[in-house]
Amino acid sequence: MKTYNLNNQNIVSELISIITVNYNQAKVTCELLASLRNITYKNVEIIVVDNASKENASVIKEQFPEVNLICSDVNLGFAGGNNLGLKSAKGKYILFINNDVEVCADFLEPLYQKLIHLDYTAAVSPKIKYFTPGNTIQYAGSYAVNPFTLRNSHVGTGEIDCGQYNKAKLTSYAHGACMLVKRSVIDLIGSMDEQFFLYYEEQDWCERMNRNGYHIFYVPQSVVYHKESISTGKNSPLKTYYLSRNRILFARRNFRGLQFFISMLYLTFVSVPKNVLSLYQEKEKLAAYFAGIFWNFTNKKSYN
Numbered sequence: 001m002k003t004y005n006l007n008n009q010n011i012v013s014e015l016i017s018i019i020t021v022n023y024n025q026a027k028v029t030c031e032l033l034a035s036l037r038n039i040t041y042k043n044v045e046i047i048v049v050d051n052a053s054k055e056n057a058s059v060i061k062e063q064f065p066e067v068n069l070i071c072s073d074v075n076l077g078f079a080g081g082n083n084l085g086l087k088s089a090k091g092k093y094i095l096f097i098n099n100d101v102e103v104c105a106d107f108l109e110p111l112y113q114k115l116i117h118l119d120y121t122a123a124v125s126p127k128i129k130y131f132t133p134g135n136t137i138q139y140a141g142s143y144a145v146n147p148f149t150l151r152n153s154h155v156g157t158g159e160i161d162c163g164q165y166n167k168a169k170l171t172s173y174a175h176g177a178c179m180l181v182k183r184s185v186i187d188l189i190g191s192m193d194e195q196f197f198l199y200y201e202e203q204d205w206c207e208r209m210n211r212n213g214y215h216i217f218y219v220p221q222s223v224v225y226h227k228e229s230i231s232t233g234k235n236s237p238l239k240t241y242y243l244s245r246n247r248i249l250f251a252r253r254n255f256r257g258l259q260f261f262i263s264m265l266y267l268t269f270v271s272v273p274k275n276v277l278s279l280y281q282e283k284e285k286l287a288a289y290f291a292g293i294f295w296n297f298t299n300k301k302s303y304n
Contacts, residue, residue, distance in 0.1 A: 237285050
């Protein structure tokens with residue numbers, strides 16, 4: 001156990017396990033690892049899960065021998081890859097971070113400080129800015145998923161950071177790109193659901209935290225930079241498929257009664273026609289959109 005100094009106080013620093021998932025992006029993952037080498041919170045272990053990349057991931061271990069590189073034989077998706085890393089993690093606190101993120105040297109202390117001093121808090125996320133341009137906010141907290149549209153949004157997205165979101169606050173969801181979670185909470189409520197594969201897994205997980213009486217905090221004193229959508233491609237058919245599929249799966253797992261019925265009405269009579277009109281010239285994406293919807297008819301168990 002180590003200590004670090006914050007505001008002239010010596011704070012005990014518990015071991016934090018940092019987990020990231022790599023899929024055909026060894027160069028990007030190495031850029032994250034290079035930024036993690038410079039962090040001022042030193043009591044960490046770093047676990048990289050390679051999700052059956054087609055490219056050789058051994059370069060990660062060659063350049064960063066201190067990293068625990070776990071190679072999966074199959075692509076387990078975001079949730080499954082993180083869960084595989086979790087099995088090897090020894091830390092009392094777990095930092096889940098996307099491989100397309102780069103961090104500030106002092107980003108970890110404010111997250112840790114907030115998490116250890118707040119009872120009933122399960123997870124915290126930093127202020128997340130787009131890597132390019134570097135002072136544009138992506139995440140400054142999150143709104144809950146709308147029970148009718150099945151979409152949610154982040155506070156401050158697209159705004160220039162002028163300090164308008166510099167106060168820590170409760171938020172509906174942590175951000176999957178970077179979130180510090182108590183291991184004790186994971187042991188109690190379970191890990192991310194691997195059904196989701198990509199997208200909505202952290203919202204579903206945070207809903208589980210909320211239902212169990214835990215809080216989630218946004219911590220702006222911590223800042224990271226996100227390159228977003230490098231692995232799946234911006235607006236790719238793959239992204240279209242999983243967003244379409246998992247919006248409905250999220251509703252099946254978290255909504256009941258009239259709330260669920262209205263969300264399905266909105267999907268049928270508003271969302272589907274709107275997406276058909278917007279995607280009709282992009283046949284591959286349109287096919288992916290409908291495939292995502294129909295997955296929910298052939299996979300009826302939601303395991304909630």
